[in-house]
Amino acid sequence: MGGRLSGGPTMDESWKSDLEQWLAPFLGALRHKVRARMCPAYVAGLIGAGERKSIQPMAARNGEVGYDQLHHFITSGVWDAAPLEKVLLAEADRMIGGAEAWLIVDDTALPKKGERSVGVAPQYASALGKTANCQTLVSLTLASGEVPVMVGLRLFLPESWTSDPARLARAGVPDDHAGYRSKPEIALAEIDRARTAGLRFGCVLADAGYSLSASFRQALSARGLTWAVGIGARQKVYPADVALVFPVSGRGRPRKNPVPDATSVSAEKTLATARWRALSWRRGTKVPLRARFAAVRIRVADGPPQRIGAMGQQHLPGEEAWLIGERRSNGERKYYLSNLPAGTPLKRLAGAIKARWICEQAHQQLKEELGLDHFEGRSWTGLHRHALMTMIAYAFLQSRRLKQAKREKKKPGSAAPAHPAGDPRGHHRQARTVTENTMSALP
Template sequence: MLAFLLKRSRRPRWTRHFPIWFSPFHTCFRHQAQQQWAPVYVQGLCSPAHRKSMQPLADQVAPGKQDHLQHFITDSPWKTEGREQIVADRAQHLLGGRNAVLIIDDTCLSKFGSHSVGVGRQSSGQAGKITNCQCLVSVTLARDEIPIPLRLRLFLPSEWSTDPARCLQAGVPQEHPLGSTKWEIALREIDDLTGSVQFGMVLADAGYGVNAKFRRALTARGLRWSVGTVRTQRVYPAQVHLIPLPKRSRGRPQKHPTPSEDTETIEAVLVREPWRRVMWRQGTKGPLTGTFAAKYVRLADGNANARGQHLPGEGAWVIGEQRARGERKYYLCNLPPETSFDHLVRVTKQRWACELGHRELKQEVGLDHFEGRTWQGLHHHAVLCLVALLFLQWIRLSQLDGFFGESVPAIRREIAGVSPRRSQRLRLYCSCCTALFSGP
């Protein structure tokens, strides 16, 4: 939809702004050819081309120069780190602060065949099933429901991580740690972003939240987090304590203490709690509400005793959400015990913004349109997709009337002439802009 608005706007005007905006990225490229083709490729990603694979992209911005763009993406040996740092710095300027959240998730790119780096039979949220795809771990900064994706890192499934020769053939760097889990990749990206962006919470879905090592690593870094989990997650009452070990005059001394309370599943804990209806944000069709329950507990994720029972770990909130069709979702959050119920719900539900970011990356700048097979080519394309979406979000966060030369109501009138699906997306866009520009 952002590219659609650029097409509807006075195109020469936004292209005059682009060189100045892109200049910090321009200086990151050492060679003249790289400096020439980098802005061309990003403008192609921002263009209204239906598909952003190499041929249609080149037809939009560099007719007859497809080979030059192909070489720049797949073969030219430039690093992504400097560009990612500029993306983070600019995202911090636009959205960063204590009210921002950092969202950890993954997004999958459907693929045929077996030669593209990292491709394999994996769970795809987009497809809703196990399918042949590449999986990218994403880190997104969001505030006020506006997302800016900061990092995209390819996850290598076991059939790749256990085959160094295959990885070498696909161009996986030798220094890349094979066998890294998704949560380990996410932690490395969080560490790399420390000091570059400011945020108040880390959010993640159950794919990351069920892992106690991931949660403990976030806590060890002094971070507040809210993550998805499963209904069978076991917890202790908040007042649990360890019974002192008895002294024995004979036999082996007891090594492991015993908790004063038994564990329960969070499903069983929340059944006894009152469920309340909460409005967490205003949507395009009115307020978004749901039914929630919460209880402060101690997580059963400490060291295991002789019986294999996990001892009490850190204190955290368990939160349940009743969906419209009867489905229930569960979350863990390490905010303090005095946190208000409404704040718990609002923070937890902010994770949806990364889904919007993933959708924009794919539908607007063609993240999933890349047809190359190598590690370098994929990550070159991915980082320039981040740059392109950052530019579009910068336009979105600028004064829309002054930039496009037309008002939001005028853009709304354009909605009548597009398909119902795109019309719905444009209404969401205009609603967000109106809320943003009417704020302080």
């Protein structure tokens, strides 16, 4: 879609003009004339042409803003990112927020050489499928239909960093982030930040890397949130009708604490005899994506631990939830838990657990197209400001995708929406063809 628009300016001039207008709330939050010049220049540099999206090549391509100015803005300028993060959440909510939206928790790795860049350490990188020297960012993605908007990226600090005060000080890590926090703990703090800002969503999604922690699932429930998360095949569960009883013994003292009247078994074994159904959850590039699914109501074995006879320490029944299984065509089997209501249809459950894929697309596009992993500084502040600018750039591009989809829908002869007017799911399905490649409308 390069070249000139009909009767108007070039595409390059068009998107830059749109960007200046779209950034107005962000520039207002900066409250500084010079910074209000640097922010559009940085975001435009991330979006524009050029393979490398680090500060020096972006400044060279800009021609109007110097390297020193951009570098100071990102790495050492005295300004608070929180107001801009709040504006980003508001814009994301305005675009796709609501009861049909998902809030997806995940993380993404930024491969790095050396040991000076903040948070860098040998750690597992899911995108690479192996342990590598990298930084890990915990991410929050708001998604509706097939439209993702990244709203949070926060650095995870391994214990090799949090146990070294000199290293933390050298990288400028703020005191309130210097203590060790697990990825689930960081994710919960980010969810709280998003909710405080008024972000609307219907369900939290996360992979097993987060939900293997019972405390993460329990914290989501304690906040009154609906969730659907991955688990391991060995996760223990009880039947949904399990009860706590006081067994009567002919000898010894009466029991002080009740015990379950059923034994907990693994998720894999629980679903082995369940009824499995072939379902399609969305259309791929050529054909519908299909797999076999099964779901049963259970009680998760993540309550307080207690000794139960010869079995020793066992977790008591916790929250009632759905146990969901997926059998893929390649023979792989996956397992999930969800606290969606008891009457939820299997197709809805399958759609929830498979909706998480869109955040991986967002990670890829932020890296390949917007230079999320191109930042060459070493400081905490610089990395997070660069990440924030990439999220702002991505949100701007998604706003253009949605506007383009809306124009396409209004064209005479265009197909009728798949959902009633006013239903956001239909609106976002129309956007699908332009969100699959986020950069398709730019030169």
